[in-house]
Amino acid sequence: MSVTAPAGFEAAGVAAGLKTTGKPDVAVVVNRGPRKVGAAVFTSNRAKANPIIWSQQVIADRVVEAVVLNSGGANCFTGSFGFQTTHQTAERAAELLGIGAGDVLVCSTGLIGTGDEVFRQKVLTGTAEAIAALSPDGGDDAAAAIMTTDTVAKTAVMHGDGWTIGGMAKGAGMLAPGLATMLVVLTTDADLDPLEADAALRAATGTTFDRLDSDGCMSTNDQVTLLANGASGVRPDLGAFRDALVSLCQELAVKLQGDAEGASHDITIEVRGAVSESDAVEVGRSVARNNLFKAAIFGNDPNWGRVLAAIGTTSAQFDPYDVDVSMNGVRVCTAGGPDRPREEVDLTPRATRVEIDLRVGEASAIILTNDLTHDYVHENSAYAS
Amino acid sequence: MSVTAPAGFEAAGVAAGLKTTGKPDVAVVVNRGPRKVGAAVFTSNRAKANPIIWSQQVIADRVVEAVVLNSGGANCFTGSFGFQTTHQTAERAAELLGIGAGDVLVCSTGLIGTGDEVFRQKVLTGTAEAIAALSPDGGDDAAAAIMTTDTVAKTAVMHGDGWTIGGMAKGAGMLAPGLATMLVVLTTDADLDPLEADAALRAATGTTFDRLDSDGCMSTNDQVTLLANGASGVRPDLGAFRDALVSLCQELAVKLQGDAEGASHDITIEVRGAVSESDAVEVGRSVARNNLFKAAIFGNDPNWGRVLAAIGTTSAQFDPYDVDVSMNGVRVCTAGGPDRPREEVDLTPRATRVEIDLRVGEASAIILTNDLTHDYVHENSAYAS
Numbered sequence: 162m163s164v165t166a167p168a169g170f171e172a173a174g175v176a177a178g179l180k181t182t183g184k185p186d187v188a189v190v191v192n193r194g195p196r197k198v199g200a201a202v203f204t205s206n207r208a209k210a211n212p213i214i215w216s217q218q219v220i221a222d223r224v225v226e227a228v229v230l231n232s233g234g235a236n237c238f239t240g241s242f243g244f245q246t247t248h249q250t251a252e253r254a255a256e257l258l259g260i261g262a263g264d265v266l267v268c269s270t271g272l273i274g275t276g277d278e279v280f281r282q283k284v285l286t287g288t289a290e291a292i293a294a295l296s297p298d299g300g301d302d303a304a305a306a307i308m309t310t311d312t313v314a315k316t317a318v319m320h321g322d323g324w325t326i327g328g329m330a331k332g333a334g335m336l337a338p339g340l341a342t343m344l345v346v347l348t349t350d351a352d353l354d355p356l357e358a359d360a361a362l363r364a365a366t367g368t369t370f371d372r373l374d375s376d377g378c379m380s381t382n383d384q385v386t387l388l389a390n391g392a393s394g395v396r397p398d399l400g401a402f403r404d405a406l407v408s409l410c411q412e413l414a415v416k417l418q419g420d421a422e423g424a425s426h427d428i429t430i431e432v433r434g435a436v437s438e439s440d441a442v443e444v445g446r447s448v449a450r451n452n453l454f455k456a457a458i459f460g461n462d463p464n465w466g467r468v469l470a471a472i473g474t475t476s477a478q479f480d481p482y483d484v485d486v487s488m489n490g491v492r493v494c495t496a497g498g499p500d501r502p503r504e505e506v507d508l509t510p511r512a513t514r515v516e517i518d519l520r521v522g523e524a525s526a527i528i529l530t531n532d533l534t535h536d537y538v539h540e541n542s543a544y545a546s
Numbered sequence: 547m548s549v550t551a552p553a554g555f556e557a558a559g560v561a562a563g564l565k566t567t568g569k570p571d572v573a574v575v576v577n578r579g580p581r582k583v584g585a586a587v588f589t590s591n592r593a594k595a596n597p598i599i600w601s602q603q604v605i606a607d608r609v610v611e612a613v614v615l616n617s618g619g620a621n622c623f624t625g626s627f628g629f630q631t632t633h634q635t636a637e638r639a640a641e642l643l644g645i646g647a648g649d650v651l652v653c654s655t656g657l658i659g660t661g662d663e664v665f666r667q668k669v670l671t672g673t674a675e676a677i678a679a680l681s682p683d684g685g686d687d688a689a690a691a692i693m694t695t696d697t698v699a700k701t702a703v704m705h706g707d708g709w710t711i712g713g714m715a716k717g718a719g720m721l722a723p724g725l726a727t728m729l730v731v732l733t734t735d736a737d738l739d740p741l742e743a744d745a746a747l748r749a750a751t752g753t754t755f756d757r758l759d760s761d762g763c764m765s766t767n768d769q770v771t772l773l774a775n776g777a778s779g780v781r782p783d784l785g786a787f788r789d790a791l792v793s794l795c796q797e798l799a800v801k802l803q804g805d806a807e808g809a810s811h812d813i814t815i816e817v818r819g820a821v822s823e824s825d826a827v828e829v830g831r832s833v834a835r836n837n838l839f840k841a842a843i844f845g846n847d848p849n850w851g852r853v854l855a856a857i858g859t860t861s862a863q864f865d866p867y868d869v870d871v872s873m874n875g876v877r878v879c880t881a882g883g884p885d886r887p888r889e890e891v892d893l894t895p896r897a898t899r900v901e902i903d904l905r906v907g908e909a910s911a912i913i914l915t916n917d918l919t920h921d922y923v924h925e926n927s928a929y930a931s
Contacts, residue, residue, distance in 0.1 A: 206855060206858040206859055207858040207860075208854045208855055208866035208882075209858075235851070237851065238851060238854055238866075238883055239883060239884070240881075240882070240883040273849075273851025273854070274850065274851045274883075376837050376838070379858070379859050381851075452761050452837070452918075452926070453761070453926050456922070456926035456927045457927060459923060459927045460927025465659065466620070466623060466658025466659045466766075467658070469623055469658070470593055470764065470765065472592075473593025473594075473764070473766060474591055481592055481594070481623075482623075496625075497593075497623050497625070498623055498659075499623070499624070533837075533926075534923060535923050535924070537837075538841050538844060538918055538919060538920050538922075538923055539920070541837070541841035541845075541918075542841045542842060542844045542847060
């Protein structure tokens, strides 16, 4: 059900010919109210795609009635023509829905630099077709239509005390914080004020999507949106709502990690004993982005020296000769020196856990990443869809 | 001739059994004077190997009489036992050469975490054997003995007005600034003061080895050393000496790039139009470290969108919608939008040139990198020597 699991939302996904495969490529999600609360976070990449530039204006008043999303083209670095395409997409949707274009978010994903007249016409036609197909059961169709190199649609639903959160996500490469070729739409029928929705979304993405760092590459098109309509009539306990939103975002983040391009290991890097959470995050990210470490995990090689070499490049507080490292439960490094023999580590399972204890404080953080594989290189050298 | 090209230097390389292949793995370079000037730069990784910790003490007085180098083991994260191994290596060399251990640099390269009693005895025996084999013609043997996954020995010689500079280098992976599993010994018979040697070395490495960023991974063992003995009796023109040293370092850096693990393209990234050199370096490095860009080049795909996405993650001054990008001479992006069709770009040659014009200033910089290939993943997932 994904985004249509909560009351008062409709969605659809249609094939508009943007994908050469003929698969669905345009999705629309509509909030039928009564409230039209919207919150969103965007890529921190300074090179922002046209839909990002547009949507950042739309979200300013925290009112959102619809989201139009397309795969099969990022509409990034396509100049003023590309911005007009985004604008016209919002106008077309607004006209057909009887709302204002300034309340329509637009999201695009696919190849950067794609966005000519043919692209524009297909997006506009697809938007109209999707709106004609809107349904309270359309959540799964919408989730399928935003896939690019994803092999499975990613959806999640959480139920609270009288309210529901639904979500869909896409993203399989360029996964890095800030955020990462990641399009996510979250919906809830809980009754939230705009600032409550915004705070809950930022808190949830900060410890979930923002800590998924598959390949260190930050996208130009990332957007995570939360729509709240109060259709349940229930004012949620804010703590319970935030917890549920974190759980749902974490579930989607793990699904993104599990479907990352070419990956053969899903690596959880837990950093403990840091003096601050930001130190723990910096250390985890540095390891997550080290190609030598990632290639070693691909080869089932518990090469802890590469973990320490990566930590050494950070500004985090630690003593390189007082760090412990475990891999899949085996302490391979104690106080910066060898401990258990590497032969004891079994790295054949896809789920891989690296635990790092900096031994200087009480803070911790978890970063999710993937290994560096032949298939990653292959997919990203041949990518053209 | 490498390091023995200048007058007054002797070298040797021997097989001490550190490499399972039986190839040479211990090298010694000795400065026979009359002057014993030494300068060195070290990895900026905070996780430093034992030879780095030792050598940073040795270089403090800017007097160096000998360098002992081994491949087949990094002696990093091997605890106080490992530091004692380095210390004993310097003591053994000093005793046999009749000099002080405090004037003997030690360099190691190979697997991190390797450095047990067997390793120690092989290094000590190899050091004695290499000293027994010292010769004014031993430069090439020394260059061969420091190879790890290098497929060719890297040496270079430059002649000035009455003086000569020689050099040898190893490094094929973990190539990133600061510096990068790179061991380099440079020798000259020019008559230099210690501060002149230090300034010349820092200036030369800053624009050569420090701008080689093959895989973004910074090593724990990097060291670049310059030995100057004045044996030519010639006080060089300092400008001419610095220029020659830059040329020689650049020649070695290009050889390192050309032999980088698994690479199929040598990529020169030239950033122009920056407001400062540091901005240009930051932009070049960001592109050089973007796995998606590097995989695209492997696939001969001129994916300029990935170049702009990488630039967007920097703090450099620029407007994402006013950047030009050329690949192998074809302007594929003008002012942040598509220009010539990607089909016009021929990326089949190994030598690849990416030119980025930020159009906001006059500063420029060049970063050397490689593509991300199946062979890189393979070599670094199976690495265990």
